[in-house]
Amino acid sequence: MKKINHTKILGFPSxxxxxxxxxxxxxxxxxxxxxxxxxYINIIIEENRKHIYLSIxxxxxxxxxxxxxxxxxxxxxxxxxxxxxxxxxxxxxxNY
Ligand SMILES: Nc1ncnc2c1ncn2[C@@H]1O[C@H](COP(=O)(O)OP(=O)(O)OP(=O)(O)O)[C@@H](O)[C@H]1O
Ligand SMILES: [Mg+2]
Numbered sequence: 001m002k003k004i005n006h007t008k009i010l011g012f013p014s015x016x017x018x019x020x021x022x023x024x025x026x027x028x029x030x031x032x033x034x035x036x037x038x039x040y041i042n043i044i045i046e047e048n049r050k051h052i053y054l055s056i057x058x059x060x061x062x063x064x065x066x067x068x069x070x071x072x073x074x075x076x077x078x079x080x081x082x083x084x085x086x087x088x089x090x091x092x093x094x095n096y
Contacts (some may be wrong), residue, residue, distance in 0.1 A: 001048050001053070002046060004046065004052075007047065020043075024056065027056060027058035027060060030060030031058055041056065041058045042055075044057065
C-alpha cells in the first residue's frame with residue numbers, strides 16, 4: 001500500500017465530508033477529555049491497485065476495548081447527551 005496526497009473517488013462529497021467531520025469530532029472530543037498535552041490528528045490516504053483507504057488517527061489513547069463492540073449501535077455514547085447527534089455513526093456504518 002502506498003501513501004498518497006491527492007486522489008479522486010466517485011461518490012457523494014457531502015456524505016463523505018460528514019463521515020470525516022464526525023470522526024474528527026470524535027478525535028477532538030477524546031483529545032480534550034483525556035487532556036492530551038501534545039494532541040495530533042493525522043488524516044492518511046493510501047491506495048493499492050483496487051482500493052483507496054482513508055484513515056484518521058489520533059493520540060487520545062484509542063477507543064476503550066470494553067466498548068468497541070458497541071460503537072455502531074446507533075444510540076450508544078459515552079458522552080453527556082446534550083450534543084450527541086446519532087446520525088453520525090449510522091452514516092459511517094451504512095456508507096463505509
Ligand atoms: N477517536 C476516539 N478516541 C477515543 N474514543 C473514541 C474515539 N472515537 C469514538 N470514541 C468512543 O466511542 C464512543 C462512540 O462514538 P460515537 O461517535 O458513535 O458517539 P459519540 O461521539 O459519543 O456521540 P455523537 O457522535 O452522537 O456526538 C464515544 O462516546 C467514545 O467513547
Ligand atoms: Mg461521535
